[in-house]
Amino acid sequence: MNALPSESTPPANGIRREDGEILEIRGGRPLVGRVDVKGAKNFATKAMVASLLGGTESILRDVPEISDVAVVRSLLEVHGVTVVDDGAGTYRLDPSGAESAGFEEIDAHAGASRIPILFCGPLLHLLGQAFIPDLGGCRIGDRPIDFHLDALRKFGAIVDKQPSGIRLSAPEGLHGADIELPYPSVGATEQVLLTAVRAKGTTELRNAAIEPEIMDLIAVLQKMGAIISYEPNRVIFIEGVDKLRGYDHRSIFDRNEAASWACAALATDGDIFVAGAKQQEMLTFLNVFRKAGGDFDIQEDGIRFRRDGALRPVSVETDVHPGFMTDWQQPLIVALTQAEGVSTVHETVYENRLGFTQALNKMGAQIVVHPEGIASPERRVPRRALEQAAVITGPTPLHGADVVVPDLRGGYSYVIAALAAEGTSIVRNVGIIRRGYEKFFDKLEALGADFDVIG
């Protein structure tokens, strides 16, 4: 492997490694070694928004160095929140200077993230108004926000959809609400939690999402002084309180990143210790990992993942927690291209999350995507002719190709496919991967990956 330019010396090709958008990857080598997984992208960003609700400074620990965090930080700062970090993942967030921000400033900082929508409740409580720009995030379906807006109206917000975003106001303040979600939406559940904690009166939320990241957000809000009870059958009661204080909290680990590296070990016949990974939040993933021919050791400070002989075909259906997480299926599909038999992956959360498989076929995989998925009336995702179920026939040797990253988990998947392939691949648009994977290039290097940043 050519020695990668270190951060301190400018690389020969003049490309600052950390800003690299194009990788040249030479495959055929197993990934072996240790990676450290920090806090979860899908938790830390929400906890940062929650700091707006506190009357005093909050401290958030194990914050990952990813671009989605940078987007939320800049949105908080344009609203007058002081954010200081120690360079090692501890953030201090002081909302005492919070104020309204101009549309242009907000729009300029919205980035490719979905998190801005979660600013609604806290800003309405704090300022009585909010402007939320159009959202980013992975293009894996329509990703509407109707559940969010319906909930905010029930809290008493006036919602005005505009060409470039949403303007909200709450002239009478916000009051408790009775809300049943049509689907256990993670974002909509977080929207309700972040709004209800300071609303006047009690809120009942039914059909709530209960992902581990949601439970950690509830823990943060409880630390701040909120009164939230989590009942059986996805029911959450929130008693609004007049004021909340700052919190001190260590983020839950990123189970999506941990699962990604586990799939990388399967795909490259490697052996990866994921420091920070915990069994409890990954039970469903670990069962599928073992059925697919993986072996894992649960240790005090992490989980060791490796292949245990030939990979075996599996049938997986994505679902809400505690089911198989939709964010896990893309890296798993890369590993299943090496399994000895026919696997199926039914994507039931998003209607368009299997398009990334076309590039895998370009690398030699045999994946057929069925737009209608499984024929079952209770399916979550409306039955439309989009990517719904993938049938993966293996094992198929992968060869290098020139591919363009479509989304966060698809991008990660292309990199491990290139590492598992024989020959050289060019993977473009890899900046998207930095949305959710901290120090991605450093980790690949630590695991023995043979690649260069070429653009």
Ligand SMILES: CC(=O)N[C@H]1[C@@H](OP(=O)(O)OP(=O)(O)OC[C@H]2O[C@@H](n3ccc(=O)[nH]c3=O)[C@H](O)[C@@H]2O)O[C@H](CO)[C@@H](O)[C@@H]1O
């Ligand atoms: C930043 C973050 O935390 N992202 C995660 C979050 O996304 P996000 O919160 O956007 O995902 P949701 O759980 O809301 O979406 C699930 C399904 O509900 C639909 N829906 C959602 C909201 C709405 O108002 N109307 C509607 O129809 C979506 O289109 C999708 O089909 O949960 C997803 C499901 O675990 C994960 O894949 C994402 O990684």
Ligand SMILES: C=C(OP(=O)(O)O)C(=O)O
């Ligand atoms: C879909 C994902 O993220 P986002 O909701 O931020 O697009 C993901 O983390 O896999």
